[in-house]
Amino acid sequence: MKLHLPVVCTLLLIGSCNSSNRENRDASGTQPPHIILIMADDMGFECLSAYGSLSYHTPRLDRIAEEGILATRCISNPLCTPSRVKIMTGLHNYRNYEHFGYLNPDEYTFGNLLKEAGYQTCIVGKWQLNGIYHSLPGNQDLDRPHVFGFDEYCLWQVHKGKKEGERYAGPLIVQNGQELDRDPDAYGPDVFLRYALSFIERNQDQPFFLYYPMVLVHSPFVPTPDSKAWENPERRYEKDTAYFRDMVAYTDKIVGQLADKLERLGIAENTLLIFTGDNGTHKAIHTRTKTGTIQGGKGETIDAGVHVPLVMQWPAMIDEPIVYDGIIEFSDFFPTFAEIAGREVTSDGKSFYGLLAGTKYDAREYAFVHYDPRWGNRVNQFRNRFLQNRRYKLYHDSSFYDLETDRLEQNPIPYDSLSQLNALRDSMHALLNEKPAWTE
Numbered sequence: 001m002k003l004h005l006p007v008v009c010t011l012l013l014i015g016s017c018n019s020s021n022r023e024n025r026d027a028s029g030t031q032p033p034h035i036i037l038i039m040a041d042d043m044g045f046e047c048l049s050a051y052g053s054l055s056y057h058t059p060r061l062d063r064i065a066e067e068g069i070l071a072t073r074c075i076s077n078p079l080c081t082p083s084r085v086k087i088m089t090g091l092h093n094y095r096n097y098e099h100f101g102y103l104n105p106d107e108y109t110f111g112n113l114l115k116e117a118g119y120q121t122c123i124v125g126k127w128q129l130n131g132i133y134h135s136l137p138g139n140q141d142l143d144r145p146h147v148f149g150f151d152e153y154c155l156w157q158v159h160k161g162k163k164e165g166e167r168y169a170g171p172l173i174v175q176n177g178q179e180l181d182r183d184p185d186a187y188g189p190d191v192f193l194r195y196a197l198s199f200i201e202r203n204q205d206q207p208f209f210l211y212y213p214m215v216l217v218h219s220p221f222v223p224t225p226d227s228k229a230w231e232n233p234e235r236r237y238e239k240d241t242a243y244f245r246d247m248v249a250y251t252d253k254i255v256g257q258l259a260d261k262l263e264r265l266g267i268a269e270n271t272l273l274i275f276t277g278d279n280g281t282h283k284a285i286h287t288r289t290k291t292g293t294i295q296g297g298k299g300e301t302i303d304a305g306v307h308v309p310l311v312m313q314w315p316a317m318i319d320e321p322i323v324y325d326g327i328i329e330f331s332d333f334f335p336t337f338a339e340i341a342g343r344e345v346t347s348d349g350k351s352f353y354g355l356l357a358g359t360k361y362d363a364r365e366y367a368f369v370h371y372d373p374r375w376g377n378r379v380n381q382f383r384n385r386f387l388q389n390r391r392y393k394l395y396h397d398s399s400f401y402d403l404e405t406d407r408l409e410q411n412p413i414p415y416d417s418l419s420q421l422n423a424l425r426d427s428m429h430a431l432l433n434e435k436p437a438w439t440e
Contacts (some may be wrong), residue, residue, distance in 0.1 A: 020221055025071060031312065032207040033113070034200075034271040035337060036258065039087070040209075040251055041080065041218040042298055043127060044287075045309045047248055051187060052290035056248040060256030061275060061311055066275075068313035069355065071321045073390060075329045075367040076279050078305035078382070082371060083278040083330055084129065084213065088148070090334025090347030093370045094436050100375040101157075102131035103148070105138065110337050111149025114209040117341035120151055122199040124192040125213045126167070127155040134294050142177045152176055154195035156188060156215055167215040168222050169236035184233060187225050189216055193254050197261050203267045209337075214254070217280055219248040226251040241284050257284035259313075270316045272356065274333075274341070277308035287401060291407075301371050301384040301395070302409045329367040365389060366428070387432045392421070393430040396437070 022162045045051045050065040051072075060385030077083040081100050082093050088109040089096055089197075096107055103109075115121045123145055131139040138144065145153040156167045158174040165172020171188035173180045177193065196210055220244045223229040223236055230236055254273060262268035281304070283285065298305030310328060312318070329350030338345040339353040350367075354361030372383045385396040393401045393409070400413045400421075412420065 010440065011362055015185045031270060032117075032318065033340065034208050034210075034267060035209045036271060036273045036338070037118070037212065037272075037333070038255060038275045039213045040216060040277045040309075041214055042279060042282050042296075043217050043248070043251070043309065044294070044296060044298075045074070045295045045307045046287045046289050046304075047217070047276075047277075047281060048309045048311070048388075050311065051288070051309060052353070054288040054290060055287040055306065056287070058248065058252040059279070059308075060252045060259065064255070064259070064273065064275060064313045065311040066321055067315075068311060068318045069324055071154075071310035071312070071324045071326075071328050073325065073327050073367075074276060074310035075306050075307050075327065075369065075388060076277065076308045077330065077369055077371055078279050078301055079371075079373050079375065080126075080278050081128065081375075082373070087278075087330040087333050090331045090345065090349040092331060092348045092368065092435070093372065095348070097374070099131060099134045100373065101128050101133040102136055103129040105141075105144060105147050107148070110334050111145075111209070111211065113334070113338055113343060113345065115149040115151065117343055118207060119341070120199075120203045120206055120208040121149055121211075122196070122208070123150045123211045123213070123440040124154045124196045124199075125339075126157060126215050126218075127153075128157040130157075130159060132157070132159060132161050142174060145341070150211070152195075152199060154192055166220070166237075167218075168220075168224075182238075188312055189250065189254060190225065193257060196258065200258075200261055200267075201265065202220055204267050212250065213256075213278070217244060217253045217281075219284075220262070221247065221284075224255045226250060226253070244282075244285055268315060270314075272312065272314040272317075274310070274312045278311045279308065280305040285440055294351050294407075300382050301369060301386055303393075303407050307367060311357065312355055322355075324355060325390065326363045327388070328364065329369070332364065349412065366431065368432070370435065385432065385435065385437065389428075392424065392428070394425065394432060396432060398429065400425055 007351050048061050049064040081343050082097050085097050085103050111121050130144050140159045156173055167188045170182050170184040188304050220239045221241050223243055224246045227246045230322045280298045282298050283296045285296040287294050294304055332352055335347045335349045335351040336353050339351045350364045364440055367388045370385050391404050393403055401409045
């Protein structure tokens with residue numbers, strides 16, 4: 001493995017990230033890159049050893065970080081559906097988040113975008129966007145992934161909820177409109193991986209987009225095929241937070257198998273491989289890190305609920321490792337893919353293509369999160385809005401935090417007429433107030 005000392009980028013020094021053999025490259029190249037976006041379910045930044053985790057070992061993800069880009073401040077939304085509709089459409093939640101577990105079929109996603117740009121498209125893993133939890137019209141539509149631009153799919157929770165079939169042992173999976181036979185010896189993540197590998201191999205000679213919203217590492221915390229307990233079929237549904245470590249390891253293993261496939265086919269050089277998480281880790285999980293223990297914050301807008309890993313590799317463009325210290329939020333993926341594909345789009349996001357290509361990059365100054373869970377009264381108490389830069393975070397109720405010294409957000413900074421932060425605080429408040437609030 002080729003290792004380099006990382007190049008650290010800041011908002012002010014982003015131009016220094018350009019390397020010599022990436023100069024003059026742009027999105028108009030003759031060979032569009034393959035794009036693979038992997039998004040773990042309920043995995044905060046603290047779960048990767050590249051981010052200082054001491055509880056888990058993630059060598060394959062660490063390798064991507066060591067050879068590509070590690071973004072230290074990627075901001076998602078605190079819950080799965082809000083994050084998924086945002087990353088897929090490039091829009092803030094007040095624009096198109098209608099119900100938990102639902103994306104309106106009138107929305108335009110990055111699947112539609114890249115399909116129209118000539119890409120072969122595929123989605124594997126977790127769907128949960130048909131509206132099955134609210135009995136919405138069309139919730140039994142097995143064509144819905146195609147409507148959103150995906151030529152092929154292999155998915156859990158298309159038309160049936162988890163009460164009718166879980167995602168791990170003996171999974172309930174729909175593949176291109178057909179419900180697969182239930183196999184008690186099958187493991188859902190392996191089924192998705194096999195289909196993903198097949199898709200890559202079948203489309204290696206043309207641009208493809210693979211979106212893999214994983215089912216790992218979401219609860220229930222159960223054994224993986226690499227767990228000792230898996231050998232006993234009766235223990236495959238055994239729930240214990242102790243299995244979370246195995247689930248993180250299996251996630252890392254799957255990423256490694258995908259990366260190995262690209263190498264074997266000789267297409268890794270011009271493949272943009274991205275790994276992130278949809279929101280923070282489950283609250284039952286406590287992770288030891290080099291800077292202290294972090295309790296998962298899923299469902300809340302605290303840092304542990306929205307701060308997710310983001311590592312990216314594209315050898316044709318990224319030939320020196322970069323630790324990027326600026327802000328990237330989930331609305332940014334859509335316009336980034338559009339710029340790669342040479343398409344013009346309207347979105348709330350800001351393309352980070354320049355960061356990938358080593359060209360001039362006008363970095364994002366703030367992340368904005370609008371969070372209205374719409375998932376029962378218990379969760380709705382956490383609805384919130386905030387604006388965040390690289391260090392400071394301001395909520396709509398004027399709570400103001402220094403994330404550098406108070407990552408757990410336990411000590412709000414009081415408004416002090418003598419404080420040098422007043423100007424920043426006031427400007428952030430003005431920007432936040434420009435955004436629409438939720439409706440009752």
